[in-house]
Amino acid sequence: MNGYLNESNFMMVEEGFTTRDLLENLLVELCPAVRSDQQAFFVADLGDIVKKHLRFLKALPRVKPYFPVKCNGSEGVMRLLAELGTGFACTTKAEISRVQSIGVPADKIFYSSPCKQVAHIKYAPSHGVRLMTFDNEVELSKVARSHPHARMLLGIAADSSPSAHLSMTFGTTLKSCRRLLETAKEQDVEVVGVSFHLGSHGPEPQAFAQAVAAAQLAFEMGTELGYQMYLLDIGGGFPGTEDTRARFEEVAAVINSALDLYFPDGCGVEIMATPGRYYVTSAFTFASSITAREELPLEQPGSEEEESDGKKSLVYHLSDGIYSTFSCLLFDSPCPKPQLHKRPCPERPSHSSSLRGPPEHTEDHIAEGLELPELQVGDWLIFEDMGAYTMATSSLLGGRPRPRITYAMSRLAW
Incomplete structure (x- = not known):
């Protein structure tokens, strides 16, 4: 954390100074030299992440958070969460290497990918990482050959809703759990618990209760086969914007009740989770300038x-x-x-507007059917709640540099 003070992209701000205030100040610096090639940038309120962390620990006192690196791998977020003591859920050896490079111990790393490359599996034991997950025999065999001392979590697909079958949800069915556990036993693989993930798009609170109940059944199967299972991963899916705070509290209450019923305190089972969007969504605000505009003919006017x-x-x-x-x-x-950086005149009409990426990528459609006042090249648009999955997957396609991040934290949060 002390290293932030030496970074040119870190700012200490007074209490009450908002991310939007900081962003506006940065735009004031940029706007005198308005150009169509101004690079986009982020402002990140690290104090918001501190607040979210304390809220999580208070609402779910038995649950240890492991932050998924793929959700937001920015340096400031990683270092802050490491200082706060969270674990990290990694999906590749590159992510494992990154978190270890900032001092995260191997016992706080969960190799969470349900489908791992053999080379990455072999990388894990050489760097002390043992906790992994599996949900099929192929994955189990890869781990048995390449990492015999791994500690495995059996991934179950606990959500039986119709929408779950339309998504890319991983996990085996309860009917297949015993067969997989027996196969793990035959291959001398240590299974230490159960994992589920209900998806990232606001599952109903009661879905967590159903998933915890299903996990308890899987635990019973493991116990019958002689496994000493002590770890339950309840995944992610926690809402991360300020307007969903009440929903988060509702989800937490349901989880606590389910844990008290199926895995009561003192039963010897540790609980972990992988909240990603929850931690970072509202902390990041993004600004991007308009580089070009087109006017299209209106379709079939009514009169x-x-x-x-x-x-x-x-x-x-x-x-x-x-x-x-x-x-x-x-x-x-x-x-x-x-949101508009410049406040429009009240009498200016709004127009049907679409947002697209750089003109050289014709398929790059961001948003359609927006009602916006007429804007010009060089104007800036501001997007809030942009902390999740906005940089981990970004590329340098077309030679464009990644947007700069300016980190801020209030003295109180510090």
Whole structure:
């Protein structure tokens, strides 16, 4: 943490100074030299992450958080969470290497990918990482050959809702658990617990109770086969914006009740979770400039009056797109409604507007059907709640540098 003070992209701010205030100050510095090639940037309130961490520990006192690196691998977030004492859920050997490079011990690393490359599995034991997950025989065999001292969590698909079958949810069915546990026994693989993940898009609170109940059944199967299982991973899916705080509290209450019923305190089972969006979504605000605009013909106006009311159909190209920051849209995240840096005149009409990435990528569609006042090249749009899946998957396609991040923290949070 002390290293932040030496970083050119870290700012200590007074209490009450908001992320939007800092962002506005940065834009004031940029706007005198308005250019169409201004690079997009983030402002990250690290104090918001501290607040979320304390809220998580208070709401779920038995649950140890492991932050999924793929959700937001920025240096500031990683170092802060390491200082706060969270564990880390990694999906590749590169992620394992990153968290270990900032001093995270191997026993706080969960190799959480359900489908691992053999080379990455072999990397784990050489760096002391033992905790992994599996949900099929192929994965089990790979681990048995390449990491015989691994501690495995059996991944179960606990959500039986119709929408779950339409998603990329991993995990085996309860019917298959015994067969997989027997196979693990035959291959001398140590299974230490059960894992489930209900998805990242706001599962109903009661779904957590059902999943914990299913996990308890899987624990019973393991016990019958002679396993000493002591770890339950309840995954992620915790909401991360300020307007969903009440929902988070509701989810936490349901989880606590289910744990008290199926895994009561003192039963010897430790509880962990992998909250990603919860920690970082609201901490990051993003600013991107308009680099080009197009005016499209209106489709089938309903009357002559509509033709003459000044309405337009406009397309704005931003300095960033789905191959970088807006890659979050590929994870089914909704695009936050943009806010205008410059306050429009009340009498200015709104127009049907679309947002797209740089013009050279014709398929780079960010948002459609927005109602915005007429904007110009060089204007800035501001997007809040942009901390999750906005940088871990970003590329340097087209030679564009990744958006700069300016970190801020209030003295009170520090």
